[in-house]
Ligand SMILES: Nc1ncnc2c1ncn2[C@@H]1O[C@H](COP(=O)(O)OP(=O)(O)OP(=O)(O)O)[C@@H](O)[C@H]1O
């Protein structure tokens with residue numbers, strides 16, 4: 049009989065104890081995996097999506113909400129800002145790049161973002177097929193959006209799936225982006241004016257999109273204004289000041305720049321500054337001097353992580369405790385079983401099993417428990433992970449997926465060695481038994 | 492010479508259990524160790540099989556002196572040369588009959604478990620857990636296990652002490668039949684004088 053078979057019979061014999069050890073190990077592993085995987089996912093998304101964005105300017109409100117909505121596209125915006133005001137900030141010489149965003153609609157949960165192609169360039173992305181937009185209502189879609197070139201669709205009002213649709217305007221898909229692993233993958237991008245138009249706002253002059261330096265030369269507002277639609281704009285969150293803008297925008301139809309800009313609204317401005325000092329100075333002056341809000345993504349996200357960190361830390365401790373309990377259980381299972389099987393081990397020694405082999409058999413028993421526990425733990429981890437990603441919106445939309453990273457390997461090694469150490473002491477004692485004494489034991 | 496025992500002395504907690512023993516066992520000969528309870532029979536068998544270390548004296552097995560061997564070498568001798576039928580049987584309770592015998596098989600010329608089981612009339616019991624066997628059945632399993640590796644020396648410690656006349660005869664015939672087949676040496680310890688008559692070529696010693 050092979051040693052493995054012998055060990056399996058022995059585990060089967062004390063099934064309840066083995067089962068408990070296996071389950072404890074499995075839970076420890078799965079929780080540790082979940083924590084590290086989600087932490088890693090969040091960190092990756094934060095780093096990737098937030099790359100090169102130093103300041104975000106938007107309507108007053110929660111700075112974190114502003115960051116989450118405009119950089120990570122997972123919350124609703126704090127409101128809209130007047131384009132004229134945004135424009136002033138964009139002209140600040142300390143700014144290297146600024147990207148306007150206009151949010152408001154979605155298609156099957158994918159946000160429609162009015163912006164400039166600078167936004168795409170900012171994430172170093174390129175088209176996989178098709179072309180960029182050059183007419184209003186032409187869109188370029190991210191790789192996760194299930195639309196093809198030539199598809200037409202209607203935007204739905206609001207940023208969540210169930211809103212009223214804008215039946216008057218159809219978007220045309222003209223381009224599809226390569227996958228990048230960033231937030232862009234699940235966005236539908238179009239010109240700023242498409243979004244403004246659909247919400248009955250004045251279009252902005254988009255000459256800056258072509259040449260940033262000459263943005264002051266524009267006086268040409270060629271496109272004809274479409275009819276303004278009478279509808280309740282925006283989500284519940286929007287403040288009354290926004291509504292004033294809307295009413296205002298419906299009334300004037302001038303091509304005069306100040307008027308146009310005064311009546312145009314965007315949602316946020318993503319800014320890359322020229323020097324790190326401006327990351328602190330610029331938001332300070334914007335917050336003080338204007339009705340806008342400027343937030344520093346790095347700062348806000350750090351704040352969020354430190355809040356969230358308390359929760360994840362206690363989960364990490366919980367999984368550590370579970371792994372320790374599992375190891376202790378493996379130890380106590382083997383140690384208490386050892387008392388019962390001294391006679392058996394003595395017989396094996398007597399018929400010629402070496403000390404090494406007895407040691408190996410007991411360690412193998414511990415290893416087997418811990419390995420089955422680890423496998424089961426990975427399985428449970430995968431299962432919980434996919435259940436969670438399917439059911440938690442933000443995880444679902446950010447394409448959370450389980451990856452084999454260093455943490456994954458470290459967790460498994462840690463659990464494995466904890467189990468191994470738990471088995472070594474009983475194994476050592478088992479190999480050292482006095483054969484003759486055990487065999488002569490009557491009681 | 493299979494075994495050579497010189498000036499063997501064994502003390503346990505300052506009590507002399509065996510003193511100045513000298514004897515040889517030739518190959519093919521059997522040894523019957525007679526002695527009353529507590530006289531040191533089990534101790535002698537354990538010394539001869541290398542499970543205990545003598546306080547004094549030498550034990551040679553096939554010209555190898557135990558104290559000159561590594562522990563693992565003695566393990567190897569036991570694994571390849573010795574078969575054990577223990578006084579208290581010591582079957583492994585959570586394994587069935589077949590598994591108990593199979594467990595110690597370690598040689599290419601090991602007997603087929605099926606043949607052993609058949610030879611000892613355990614056909615119907617091969618899948619039964621040993622904890623559910625009668626004493627007589629368990630004893631036969633212990634014998635089967637002791638013979639499984641076709642050992643050249645079989646140590647049988649009081650194999651018949653708990654058996655009636657009928658079963659004593661059956662067990663002894665069984666063991667002797669096996670030793671005849673494999674030309675092996677039987678070393679039996681007992682306080683049971685009934686056994687004597689089954690041996691023709693024996694070295695007898697009283698402790
Ligand atoms: N581990 C031990 N510690 C102390 N004394 C022991 C030990 N093992 C055996 N003895 C003593 O050694 C003596 C011989 O024991 P042993 O088991 O060899 O006798 P035995 O002849 O086999 O007896 P039985 O016929 O009852 O099996 C006994 O008096 C016993 O009490």
Ligand SMILES: [Mg+2]
Pocket residue numbers: 532533534578648649
């Ligand atoms: Mg005895």
